[in-house]
Amino acid sequence: MASNDKQNRPKARLAKGFRDVDANEMRSLKRMLRTIEGVYEMYGFEPVEQPFIEYTEALGKFLPDQDRPNEGVFSFQDDDEQWLSLRYDLTAPLARYVAENQQFLPTPFRSYRQGWVFRNEKPGPGRYRQFMQFDADTVGSASPAADAEVCMMAADTMKALGIELGQYVVRVSNRKILDGVMEINGLLGPEMATKRMIVMRAIDKIDRLGFDGVAQLLGEGRKDDSGDFTRGAGLNDRQISRILDITGSKQQGTGSKGVTNVVTLANLEDVVRGSPRGEEGIAELTQIHEIVSSAGYENNRIEIDPSIVRGLEYYTGPVFECELLMETKDEDGRPVRFGSVGGGGRYDDLVARFTGQSVPATGFSMGVSRLYSALKLLGKTEDKETIAPVVVLVMDKERQGDYQKFVQDLRKEGIRAEMYVGTSGMKAQMKYADKRGSPLVVIQGGDEKARGEVTLKDLALGSQLASGVESREEYASQRLAQVSVPEADLVKAVTEMLGRGR
């Protein structure tokens, strides 16, 4: 069984881009998920659980001109040689679900789902190849009311997680506005698709690269600090400035700060004048604005921001992004900006891939893993709420039945408890309890048994007292922080001791 051949032993190491989740994180992560779920349930969305794996064709991820799946998605072939893939988001599987079950589902269909998704990409700081999303979608409604609702729900989620007003904002824009500007710029045809993608990605980078960087990417290209050159869209100056104008629509003259959504919308009118598609986009944004503002969501919570485009191709109308605004320090004391923790938008053509008929849909995806690490850095995760179990030591192997009885009595009172199930001596059992973080141990050896008592030792208090001890004699002579009580009072005494420690 065990290999003694050192050469052939596998190295115990985590696969690149993946991570283990320990008990503490697991608990607070679950708490966070319950909070989000509570908000979504309140809005009337229904839970749906779906598999991690779908047919690759259902995800739509084959490499162009090849019968092999796209790099970037984890894939393998089934017995029958069909390609299967791990899902890379929750939206594509939802589209499959709706297309497959359309006849049974109410329209509009409002659902939410949470789970792991996988991307076979280069991992980076805070970027993993497996991460969790929490997704909510309304399928079958073309109304901007559905978009507005999703935005409000995102804002409510932030609030429910303890993030204060002003520390987050949901930004909204509309792809149709960009389409309008593309139209004006003569970038509309299918042969311009690549250029349009470059333009969208460039705008998406505006918070990182600034105006100049984006302008370079729209023109010839940009060389970054590492000396790497990124080819640009090759637009002329006039086209570039028209596109950058969109992102500036939030400004109201120089030096103005809080710009209302109304002003932004008015500015946008000028940018897309002459493009019906652009004007349609503004009309939709206007409706969204009216709905959210009459529901009490002002632009400090839901803000129209034309610089939001989202990199994904499939969005057809409104797009959203939820951003955390505060800064904090990481473990090394460096400032961290959280940025986007979720996003979404309208994707009217996704279901049509399967059914041939266009089904309007809109949705929002929270990046759970990212949101979690943000909350953790902000100290909003409530670690350590669960206290470790009381450990009952096995002093006499013949009496494990008695020890189990202790443990069961404690459990009946709702106290986490366990009997030591290892095979080592008392010293090792104490170490075990210590490493475990147990609040106290229960000891009943021959001495206690003879007196009809149990000894309780408060580990935290003992540790505290021991740090003042200087000599070995002093240390050994004391039995710190322990008391003996009648066996019948075990549960009562443990309860008291636990209560004191809080």
Add this chain to the structure above:
RNA sequence: GCAGCUGUAGCUCAGUUGGUUAGAGCGCCGGAUUGUGGAUCCGGAGGUCGGAGGUUCGAGACCCCCCAGCUGUACCA
């Protein structure tokens, strides 16, 4: 993919201009304490110096190639 940086004990790292037998702290195991974790003291295990070649009397260190990791950047449906 491109670029830069880094690979020495389980972890974090030191290792002089190339010079005997490669070190420290933490962790781990054992003892002081055969019924006591946490303080203190003593002892111990643990290393193909990322891999292969080369220069040299001599390489952990210098050169070349490869591999891995990190960071940035690109891609991210």
